Amino acid sequence: MVLDMTARDRIISFDQSNGVIVVEAGALLKDIIEQTLPLGWMLPVVPGTERITVGGAIGCDVHGKNHPGAGSFGQHVLWLALLRSDGTVTQLSAGRDPDAFWATIGGMGLTGVILQAAIQLQHIETGWALRNRLRTRSLDQTVSVLRTLADRQETDPNHHAIAWLDGHASGDSLGRGIVDEFRPSTTRELPGVVPPFPERREHSTRRGRRSLPGPGLMSKATIVAASTARWHLSRSGNAQLVQLHSALCPLDRAELWPSAFGRAGLIQYQFAVPRGEVSVLRKALTFLVAHRMTPALATLKNLGFGTSGPLSFPIPGWTLAVDLPARWLHDREILRPIDKMVAAAGGRVYLAKDVLTDPSRIPTMYPRLETWRRTQARLDPAHRWTSALAERLGLLQ
Missing domain, CATH: 3.30.465.10 (Uridine Diphospho-n-acetylenolpyruvylglucosamine Reductase; domain 3)
Structure with missing residues (x-):
């Protein structure tokens, strides 16, 4: 059931x-x-x-x-x-x-x-945000910018930051991207003709939307072309006024994003590593380039301190997420080398998005798993709650 x-x-x-x-x-x-x-x-x-x-x-x-x-x-x-x-x-x-x-x-x-x-x-005072955008030319520069923004974020919960990476770039350009930072605008920062809370544009729901036939629009050639073009066409700029919910959820405006991957769909692979493990980010991006798996979308974000939840994902450091056509991952072990690097660095994969991870890595990635299991068993002594994820990863005792 x-x-x-x-x-x-x-x-x-x-x-x-x-x-x-x-x-x-x-x-x-x-x-x-x-x-x-x-x-x-x-x-x-x-x-x-x-x-x-x-x-x-x-x-x-x-x-x-x-x-x-x-x-x-x-x-x-x-x-x-x-x-x-x-x-x-x-x-x-x-x-x-x-x-x-x-x-x-x-x-x-x-x-x-x-x-x-x-x-x-x-x-919140308004439904608008002020966005600053910076184009970076390497992973070192991207990481440096995000480090600086992390200091601001730690003292201001309204400070948002994310980097889009050109997953096709390699060599000295590996990890180049576009870093967006934004914060909600105050009423004093709005032009006089702009209402404090913009009228939302209703987007059609995705429910019932069919995938495009076959491989859809996502091929190695189209992904590489789009990634390269986006980086070259983007420009740095400060204090751009954008709607807050659009800045927070940009892909919600892209109605066809999931269906563009075709019948097989997409898989998002996301992991987090401690702040000192930038080398894992570099190795993961290099691995994807070497295996000709340019992500259709790759984002890098700062993470702060996690919660008290034993299975909660965030740890202080970095989180990298990549969207890949699922048909490229018919060999479910193809990303296991990245899993190994992440676990060895004290990192973890995001359970909410996982379909590929080696179950044997989970106790290392989530060292408080046994604590969680004891509480779960107390709440569900009859062992009635389960899921395909739990069974595949062996989360339950």
Whole structure:
């Protein structure tokens, strides 16, 4: 039996005086933003898409482009209601059964079914952001820029930063890219004719959208051409005014992105390594170039301190994510050399996106796995909750 919680999508209450919102787990982040942003409140953490559920955001403990200052999604959850396998519902928080609470934050849905959650929103003056863009010419320069921005991010949870990398570049140009930093605009920074909260343009939903036939638009030639052109055509610039939700979730505007990969779809491979392990980033990019697997999208972000969740992904350092056509990965062991480097460096893969990782690496990547297992077994002694991911990686005892 597979549970689908998307029908339980109500916003139960919203206290505009303190920014606390209570929602059902099936509510989309998009729905929350649409309701609260015009009132001056925003989710403090938004991942690359706003089209995920609150339950999914908690279960995966998602992070945004402002992680060094804002942390991950779970750090802003005040409490959650969890349906256990014995049919009882329990309310968990950082002060009420913290072990169970943090085992659920990032627990991939394996401790129980999240029914409701209370989230602390962040006050915001406008729905606009000021963006600075810088084109870099090498991985060393990209990393240097992100290091500088990380210092600002650690003191300002509203400071976002992300680097797009030209995955085709090699040699001295390996890791060149475009670094975007942005922060919400204040009302004083807006031109007089610009309303504080822009009217959102409704995009059609992806549900029911079919993939393009065969390999779609993503071939080695088209990916290389697009990556090269994007880098050459981009220009550095400061204080560009953009809509905040578009800056946070740029791919939500690209309706055809998943379908462009054809019938086989895409796989996103994402890992994190400590800040001193830049060599792993270099080796991973070199590996992809050498194997002629130019990513259709490659992004690099700063990560700050993680949460108390034993299976939560973020660690202080770097996270690299690459989108690859799934048909290139018919050999599921092709990226295992990168797995090995990541694990040896004290890093980890992102469980929320994983379909390839060697299960034997998971205890090394997540050294608190046994702690999580004990709490999971206490919450689900009948062993009724499982998933294909859990079975493939051997997460449960």
